[in-house]
Amino acid sequence: MAIAAPGQLNLHESPSWGSRSVDCFEKLEQIGEGTYGQVYMAREIKTGEIVALKKIRMDNEREGFPITAIREIKILKKLHHENVIKLKEIVTSPGPEKDEQGRPGKYLLRMRNGNKYKGGIYMVFEYMDHDLTGLADRPGMRFSVPQIKCYMRQLLTGLHYCHVNQVLHRDIKGSNLLIDNEGNLKLADFGLARSFSNDHNANLTNRVITLWYRPPELLLGTTKYGPAVDMWSVGCIFAELLHGKPIFPGKDEPEQLNKIFELCGAPDEVNWPGVSKIPWYNNLKPTRPMKRRLREVFRHFDRHALELLERMLTLDPSQRISAKDALDAEYFWTDPLPCDPKSLPKYESSHEFQTKKKRQQQRQHEETAKRQKLQHPQQHGRLPPIQQSGQAHAQMRPGPNQPPMHGSQAPVAAGPSHHYGKPRGPSGGPGRYPPSGNPGGGYTHQNRGGQGGGSGYSSGPYPPQGRGAPYGSSGMPGAAPRGGGGSGYGVGAPNYPQNGPYGGSNAGRGSNMMGGNRNQQYGWQQ
Amino acid sequence: MAANFWTSSHYKQLLDQEEVDVVHPLDKEKGITLAEFKLLKMHMANYIWKLATHVKVRQRVVATAVTYMRRVYTRKSLSEYDPRHVAPTCLYLAAKAEESTVQARLLVFYVKKMPTDEKFRFEIKDVLEMEMKILEAINYYLVVFHPYRSLSQLLQDAALNDISMTQLTWGLVNDTYRMDLILVHPPHLIALACIYIASVLRDKDTTSWFEELRVDMNVVKNISIEILDFYENHRINMEERLNVAMAKLGSTIHNLEILQLTPTSY
Incomplete structure (x- = not known):
């Protein structure tokens, strides 16, 4: 190991033990912000490699190194799979506190002054361009059926691997599914994950999983559960991909449960033996009988998709399909088959942190525009997949090197929310939500505002350049149906018109394609 | 596991x-x-x-x-x-x-x-x-695999999972943490060495069972020897030698209570 001169940083050699300094990386920009800490895109100085740095927040920790970080590190160090995010290393900051022998010198003094490791500890991850929610929320984005199958299969493969290795993810949701421009999907954010034993005897907390993706057994207060909790979340994501928007957007636990019962029927001892013994069942059980309406509501779904969804959104966790069985479902083995990840289009990456700023600017812009009455409000729902998949799919898959279809058009920026350290709801700590209050509300609104229900952010979908004209008037093929679809979706009716405005919009996604230009993807110096 | x-x-x-x-x-x-x-x-x-x-x-x-x-x-x-x-x-x-x-x-x-x-x-x-x-x-390597789980599986497999053998082997496994074995050997081999010692002590014939396992019996025997050596070594003058070592370290740890080593398995 080359020894740096005193007072100088040794940036170019990894120490033979311990962790490297964060100074080995050059922070490029912040791409996320959460209660957990900030997330940066960074470049390793020595190799030029782009990584994501997730800061572990140490202030405010009475119990030292956060147990959530311990769980995540422990779990990520034992999981090695192409569909699980890779933790490359852990680095600490900053370096200068150590003398050249690597002995803690001032370092300790600083800690004794109550400033312990204030510089921070960072987890270094491989960099991923998108997350599923962000990608799906791009204005005009529509996934093709083979693309959905491709993502779903990767999601299930990664999750099956976790479950085989006795790890529950416990926070499966779109923004934790990272996607790179090779079409690879990886599970990320294992901050709520933990190991389980097969006997399900351990008591686990039921305050996990983002509300919209939380299964009924957790909402009913069970503390003994297993991999089925993740499978419910997968079902929610699957339905969301097919439906075009979240299917259970509850504001609080009771409403969440109610939304589930409205679609999946009320649980009873017949369809879910043992349900009445779950702690809060008597307080939360539905007051009126409710029939399962899943098949009816989603009757327009492909038959095999609906079959699989039925088995994922099964109320009784013991009857819910496992990741392994889901991978064997007809859905993945009938035409159109899942596509090769590499064949998927490449999209410009963007990050929630920036997107939020841009949204604010857009809102201001929109205010101005409104005052000038130049603009009519427009909402962008997320678009369901193209139904006539065979033909559409061919068009949906430009080769990786194909130039952008609308090269002259500015990239659409209201895109992905990023993931690595997304906000964890209103409060910190291992539990996602404060014991009372409005779980999910703050978080989901922050992240998802402008999509679907389209609360206050009708300006979301606009590009940052602030073009005055809505897409409808841009004269692109497929643009008009997209606009129409957006407004159709904002209503929030559970039933979406099958042959609605999307019928002829095969070319609808062209405007988002960015081609395969790496420089464009990493357009950080904007 | x-x-x-x-x-x-x-x-x-x-x-x-x-x-x-x-x-x-x-x-x-x-x-x-x-x-x-x-x-x-x-x-x-x-x-x-x-x-x-x-x-x-x-x-x-x-x-x-x-x-x-x-x-x-x-x-x-x-x-x-x-x-x-x-x-x-x-x-x-x-x-x-x-x-x-x-x-x-x-x-x-x-x-x-x-x-x-x-x-x-x-x-x-x-x-x-x-x-x-x-x-x-420890470079954030927090995962440790222990011999306990393989121990119970192996005992069951060898039909040695009666209370006496379970207790004896469990105690032996506990004692292996007084050595560095866990840093050097895969946990299941440590478990096997403990079973090996216990079966000798209790006069159980496990030869054919070990043969069928297809593990490197040399490694198992080496671990066993190390464990037995450890017991042998630490019978004599434990306290005295510990005091000498602590004195060398200065005041660093002399206040740690000196525990009399009592091998649980003997």
Whole structure:
């Protein structure tokens, strides 16, 4: 190991033990912000490699190194799979506190002054361009059926691997599914994950999983559960991909449960033996009988998709399909088959942190525009997949090197929310939500505002350049149906018109394609 | 066994005996010999075990804590990493990592209840400070596989899972944490060595069962010999030798209570 001169940083050699300094990386920009800490895109100085740095927040920790970080590190160090995010290393900051022998010198003094490791500890991850929610929320984005199958299969493969290795993810949701421009999907954010034993005897907390993706057994207060909790979340994501928007957007636990019962029927001892013994069942059980309406509501779904969804959104966790069985479902083995990840289009990456700023600017812009009455409000729902998949799919898959279809058009920026350290709801700590209050509300609104229900952010979908004209008037093929679809979706009716405005919009996604230009993807110096 | 040992960091981190048996230069300066180094680590393992009975954590946590401690001292010196801080903090960290969190304040409370000299100060901030140093020293490798799980599976497989054999082998496995075996050998081989010793002691014929296992019996025998040597060595003058080693370290750990080693299995 080359020894740096005193007072100088040794940036170019990894120490033979311990962790490297964060100074080995050059922070490029912040791409996320959460209660957990900030997330940066960074470049390793020595190799030029782009990584994501997730800061572990140490202030405010009475119990030292956060147990959530311990769980995540422990779990990520034992999981090695192409569909699980890779933790490359852990680095600490900053370096200068150590003398050249690597002995803690001032370092300790600083800690004794109550400033312990204030510089921070960072987890270094491989960099991923998108997350599923962000990608799906791009204005005009529509996934093709083979693309959905491709993502779903990767999601299930990664999750099956976790479950085989006795790890529950416990926070499966779109923004934790990272996607790179090779079409690879990886599970990320294992901050709520933990190991389980097969006997399900351990008591686990039921305050996990983002509300919209939380299964009924957790909402009913069970503390003994297993991999089925993740499978419910997968079902929610699957339905969301097919439906075009979240299917259970509850504001609080009771409403969440109610939304589930409205679609999946009320649980009873017949369809879910043992349900009445779950702690809060008597307080939360539905007051009126409710029939399962899943098949009816989603009757327009492909038959095999609906079959699989039925088995994922099964109320009784013991009857819910496992990741392994889901991978064997007809859905993945009938035409159109899942596509090769590499064949998927490449999209410009963007990050929630920036997107939020841009949204604010857009809102201001929109205010101005409104005052000038130049603009009519427009909402962008997320678009369901193209139904006539065979033909559409061919068009949906430009080769990786194909130039952008609308090269002259500015990239659409209201895109992905990023993931690595997304906000964890209103409060910190291992539990996602404060014991009372409005779980999910703050978080989901922050992240998802402008999509679907389209609360206050009708300006979301606009590009940052602030073009005055809505897409409808841009004269692109497929643009008009997209606009129409957006407004159709904002209503929030559970039933979406099958042959609605999307019928002829095969070319609808062209405007988002960015081609395969790496420089464009990493357009950080904007 | 959670996850697969063979793909785990634990497996990749297995060391050669020669790598473990290195006295850090700073400790060497103080005249610590290899034998004394081992003795001191054993003493710390005992201390952790004893502290854990007060704090009331699962055995697995203790085993993990001892492993962390041993991992720390493959890289760090006793002189710099004060064993009085390292030992309880390893328990603190292991409790977190094994999902049986112990509050720092409680840990400090129990540490103070352990026999100690009056000058020794150990406060919450010491735990938190040392925790970071330990995490860095073990390079955040927190996963440890223990022989216990393979032990019960193997005993069952060999139809030796009666109470007497279970207790004997379990005690032997506990005692292996007084050595560095967990840093050097895969846990199932440690379990097998304990079964081997126990079956000899209890006169059980396991020859054919071992033959069918298709494991390297030389390794198993070597581990067994090491365990037996350990018992042999530590019968004589334990306390005296420990005092000598501690004196060399100066005041560093002389206040750790000296525990009489009583092999659980003899």
